[in-house]
Each structure stands twice: as structure tokens, then as C-alpha cells.
Amino acid sequence: MKKGKKYSYLYERPALAADTVIFGFDGETLKVVLTQRKKDPFKSRWALPGGFVFMDETTEQAAKRLLLEKAGLKNVFIEQLYTFSDMDRDPRERIVSVAYYALVNARQYEISAGRDTLKTEWFSLQDMPKLAFDHSKIIKLAAERLKGKVSYQPVGFELLNEKFTLPQLQALYEAILETPIDKRNFRKKILSTGLLLALDEKEKNVAHKAAQYYSFDKKMYKELGKKGFHFEL
Amino acid sequence: MKKGKKYSYLYERPALAADTVIFGFDGETLKVVLTQRKKDPFKSRWALPGGFVFMDETTEQAAKRLLLEKAGLKNVFIEQLYTFSDMDRDPRERIVSVAYYALVNARQYEISAGRDTLKTEWFSLQDMPKLAFDHSKIIKLAAERLKGKVSYQPVGFELLNEKFTLPQLQALYEAILETPIDKRNFRKKILSTGLLLALDEKEKNVAHKAAQYYSFDKKMYKELGKKGFHFEL
DNA sequence: TTTTCTTAGTGTAATATTTACACTAAGAAA
DNA sequence: TTTCTTAGTGTAAATATTACACTAAGAAAA
Numbered sequence: 001m002k003k004g005k006k007y008s009y010l011y012e013r014p015a016l017a018a019d020t021v022i023f024g025f026d027g028e029t030l031k032v033v034l035t036q037r038k039k040d041p042f043k044s045r046w047a048l049p050g051g052f053v054f055m056d057e058t059t060e061q062a063a064k065r066l067l068l069e070k071a072g073l074k075n076v077f078i079e080q081l082y083t084f085s086d087m088d089r090d091p092r093e094r095i096v097s098v099a100y101y102a103l104v105n106a107r108q109y110e111i112s113a114g115r116d117t118l119k120t121e122w123f124s125l126q127d128m129p130k131l132a133f134d135h136s137k138i139i140k141l142a143a144e145r146l147k148g149k150v151s152y153q154p155v156g157f158e159l160l161n162e163k164f165t166l167p168q169l170q171a172l173y174e175a176i177l178e179t180p181i182d183k184r185n186f187r188k189k190i191l192s193t194g195l196l197l198a199l200d201e202k203e204k205n206v207a208h209k210a211a212q213y214y215s216f217d218k219k220m221y222k223e224l225g226k227k228g229f230h231f232e233l
Numbered sequence: 234m235k236k237g238k239k240y241s242y243l244y245e246r247p248a249l250a251a252d253t254v255i256f257g258f259d260g261e262t263l264k265v266v267l268t269q270r271k272k273d274p275f276k277s278r279w280a281l282p283g284g285f286v287f288m289d290e291t292t293e294q295a296a297k298r299l300l301l302e303k304a305g306l307k308n309v310f311i312e313q314l315y316t317f318s319d320m321d322r323d324p325r326e327r328i329v330s331v332a333y334y335a336l337v338n339a340r341q342y343e344i345s346a347g348r349d350t351l352k353t354e355w356f357s358l359q360d361m362p363k364l365a366f367d368h369s370k371i372i373k374l375a376a377e378r379l380k381g382k383v384s385y386q387p388v389g390f391e392l393l394n395e396k397f398t399l400p401q402l403q404a405l406y407e408a409i410l411e412t413p414i415d416k417r418n419f420r421k422k423i424l425s426t427g428l429l430l431a432l433d434e435k436e437k438n439v440a441h442k443a444a445q446y447y448s449f450d451k452k453m454y455k456e457l458g459k460k461g462f463h464f465e466l
Numbered sequence: 467t468t469t470t471c472t473t474a475g476t477g478t479a480a481t482a483t484t485t486a487c488a489c490t491a492a493g494a495a496a
Numbered sequence: 497t498t499t500c501t502t503a504g505t506g507t508a509a510a511t512a513t514t515a516c517a518c519t520a521a522g523a524a525a526a
Binding site: 486 | 497498499500501502503504505506507508509510511512513514515516517518519520521522523524525526
């Protein structure tokens with residue numbers, strides 16, 4: 001037993017961590033926040049923001065704390081993704097990680113580097129560097145999950161500005177689903193759900209016809225989020 | 234530091250467990266396997282089969298081992314459900330549990346009681362006893378997950394006999410979705426997916442018109458399981 | 467052997483949804 | 497005033513969904 005190790009158990013226990021996949025949308029592509037590691041293992045490699053779960057917090061609370069500590073994000077939507085438990089996923093020792101994904105407005109939040117990271121940056125999903133640990137796998141699963149989510153729940157409130165145009169919403173859907181969508185059919189369908197409120201306002205300073213702003217009908221958004229609705233085009 | 238506690242760490246660690254929600258179908262209702270606890274806490278209460286995760290196995294491997302040890306089940310379909318990490322979910326100490334759900338053929342498998350359980354039995358989902366820990370919550374989430382699964386993936390292969398009739402398959406869908414389905418529309422839709430192979434064989438010894446047997450087209454089942462398909466009636 | 471009971475199996479018409487597709491409108495910049 | 501760019505709109509054809517009632521087959525009962 002090494003000196004200074006204060007907590008002892010009858011059976012060996014893995015360490016417990018939380019990792020977060022932070023999705024943002026810049027109007028063009030889906031992005032994910034990565035942090036560059038300061039220390040070994042995988043020193044200077046990019047990785048998901050993550051860290052150990054403390055004894056006085058649930059894994060979700062840990063994920064939210066880490067979002068704040070590592071990326072400066074507060075009050076964001078998160079949902080549990082999956083728990084990764086391969087014995088060798090961390091070369092130091094066994095660490096079981098509960099992964100969460102978060103949806104944030106990439107334009108609204110300035111991402112700030114955390115304490116033990118060199119840099120923290122947005123990376124486009126189609127253009128990812130080589131990642132530490134099994135983090136590529138985690139991101140891949142998160143992207144699939146988000147794709148699934150879009151097809152049965154409204155998505156967008158968390159990722160867009162409060163006011164947004166239909167072309168913006170469509171671009172978001174196309175980025176998540178990784179497929180082009182017919183403009184007219186998209187509008188018809190999304191408007192028929194009753195999710196959207198047309199605002200009395202248009203885009204400004206665009207060198208083409210200005211698009212109308214919409215916002216989500218909060219009540220409807222919540223309702224369809226709970227009971228689900230099928231969205232496919 | 235108490236005597237005999239051999240594993241020491243710098244930081245406190247929760248224990249890691251796996252719990253399993255085993256779904257079966259008896260032709261009428263969805264059932265779940267519960268075991269009656271031999272020891273405190275919650276002595277003699279019904280609970281989900283579960284136990285600690287060892288250091289040389291993933292949580293999924295642990296869930297599979299526990300399925301065998303606690304219920305005598307081998308080679309069954311399992312999928313990760315959710316990780317439960319409330320600090321007080323176990324009164325003894327903090328135990329984080331990764332929950333899995335399994336789908337098995339309730340008629341084919343004899344359930345056998347495990348070592349430290351009094352009894353192991355099937356319980357109908359609508360008729361559950363009071364459960365230990367947060368296991369009611371886990372089962373509720375598992376049932377919702379299964380409901381969701383049915384609407385975008387084929388389900389039935391794991392729960393029915395290799396040969397089954399359309400009324401049996403329909404009864405399964407009705408049990409999972411908790412809603413009656415129109416017979417003609419169900420047949421039309423399920424047959425149009427190409428999932429089913431009509432066999433050259435009928436039910437025997439039934440006091441009414443014998444139903445035709447079908448089996449799943451394995452290739453199609455796998456394909457639709459991977460890429461998903463929308464099923465709703 | 468006939469009748470009864472029970473569940474399997476079948477089709478259609480009305481309605482709703484999905485799909486494919488091309489032009490005009492608005493705004494700034496050249 | 498012309499050009500460039502993106503917003504916004506409608507329809508017809510095809511497909512999918514829904515609601516709904518009778519005949520067929522088999523064993524059991526009379």
C-alpha cells in the first residue's frame with residue numbers, strides 16, 4: 001500500500017470519470033469542443049473535456065461542473081450518452097467514463113481554455129484531429145445519437161439563437177442529418193408541427209432578400225419533446 | 234484505515250455495479266425477472282438481478298455474467314440502458330450502477346434462482362411488487378426505451394420463438410406499446426417491410442383456425458436494425 | 467354429424483402525407 | 497439600373513394511413 005493513499009476498499013475499484021461532447025452550430029456545420037491536453041498520457045493531443053466524478057456529485061452534476069471548468073459553459077442542455085468501460089481505455093489505470101453530450105449556441109458562448117488544458121477550440125465534425133483515449137468513438141456515438149434525436153424530438157432551441165430564420169433551422173437539420181433537404185418540403189413540415197412562432201421581424205444587412213425570424217413556441221417544444229413526434233424528410 | 238482493506242486510492246471512489254432488466258414475453262404481457270433479496274439492505278424485497286463489476290470485465294461483460302449467475306441466462310441480447318449515480322441510491326455506500334436491458338424468450342428459458350437470492354421469478358410489468366433501491370425507476374426507463382426501440386427497429390427475434398404467428402407478433406407489439414393495434418393494418422405494414430418469411434407450416438391443436446407460422450428474414454432484420462425504419466400504427 | 471365457439475385471414479374506399487419540382491420577390495452591391 | 501444571391505411560395509402525382517366487417521378453419525360440444 002503506497003503512502004498517502006487514504007481511501008481503502010476490500011475490492012479493487014475503477015476510477016469514475018465524466019466526458020462531455022459539446023455540440024455547437026455555427027450556421028454551416030456541426031462543431032464539437034476539444035481541449036488540448038497539457039500532460040501525459042496523450043500530451044498535446046486533443047481530447048473531450050472531462051474529468052473525475054467527485055463523491056458528492058452525480059455523474060450529471062460532474063459533467064455540468066466540467067462543462068463550466070473546462071469550457072466556461074453554464075446552464076446548458078445535457079443528456080447522458082453512454083458509459084464506456086473498456087479496461088484499457090486509459091493507459092494509466094482503469095477509468096470508467098460516463099459520457100454526456102451538450103447542445104449549445106456556438107455563437108453565443110465564447111469557449112475558454114481550462115486550467116489543465118493548453119487550448120480549447122471548436123472543431124468541425126468532418127474535420128477532427130487525432131484524439132486521445134477512445135474519444136473518437138465517443139464523438140461518433142454522440143453524432144449518431146443526435147441524428148436519432150432529431151427524428152423524434154424537436155432540436156434547435158439549444159443550438160440556435162432565440163430568433164432564427166427557417167433557412168438557419170434547415171441548415172442545422174441538414175448538418176445533423178448529413179443530408180440535403182428540400183426547402184419547400186422542410187418548411188411545410190416544420191411549420192405544420194406548430195413548433196414555430198413567426199416573428200414580426202426580418203434579417204437585416206444581408207445582400208439578398210431578408211429572411212423572416214421565427215422563435216420556438218416553448219410550450220409546444222416541451223410537449224413534443226416529451227411525447228415525441230416523427231420528423232423525417 | 235480498516236484492517237483487511239487491500240485496495241487504496243488517493244481519492245475516494247464509488248463502487249461500480251451493473252443491474253439488468255430482463256424482458257420476456259409470455260404471449261400476453263411483457264414480463265421482467267426479479268429476484269428476492271436474501272440480505273439487508275432491503276432483505277426479502279424484490280430487486281433487479283445485479284452485482285458488482287469486476288476489474289477484468291467491462292460493464293457489459295459484468296451484466297452478461299450476472300444474467301447467467303442470477304438467472305441462468307446465456308447468449309441473450311443486451312443493450313446498455315443508463316447509468317444511475319445518485320449518491321444515496323444504496324443506503325450502505327455510494328454505488329454507481331450501469332443498467333442494461335435484455336430481451337429473452339420467456340418460454341424457452343427456465344429462470345433459476347441464484348446464489349444469494351431467495352427466489353427468482355417473472356413479474357408482469359403491470360403488476361410489480363415494491364422494489365429495492367431505485368429499481369422501479371430503472372424498469373420504468375427500460376420500458377420506455379423498449380417502446381422507443383420498437384418504433385425504429387425490428388423487435389421480436391429475441392423475444393419470440395424462431396417460428397411465430399402474426400397474431401403472436403402483434404400481441405408482442407401491443408404489449409410493448411401498451412396500445413391495441415388494428416389487425417389488418419398491422420399485417421399489411423409488417424409484411425410490407427420484408428422482415429418476415431412465411432413458413433410452410435401452421436399451428437396445431439388449437440380450437441380454432443390455425444395460424445400460419447413465420448420467421449424473421451435474418452438479413453433484413455439485421456439491415457433494418459442497423460439503418461432503422463419507422464414503425465408506427 | 468351438426469352446431470357452436472373461437473380466432474385467422476382478407477380488401478377497399480376515403481383521407482392524409484409525401485414527394486418532386488421552378489419561378490418570383492427582396493435586398494445589397496456592382 | 498443591372499446583377500447577384502438567397503427567401504419564399506404551390507401543386508399534382510404517388511404513396512401511405514386509416515377505419516372498418518365478413519368468411520374460413522379447426523376443435524369441442526351437443
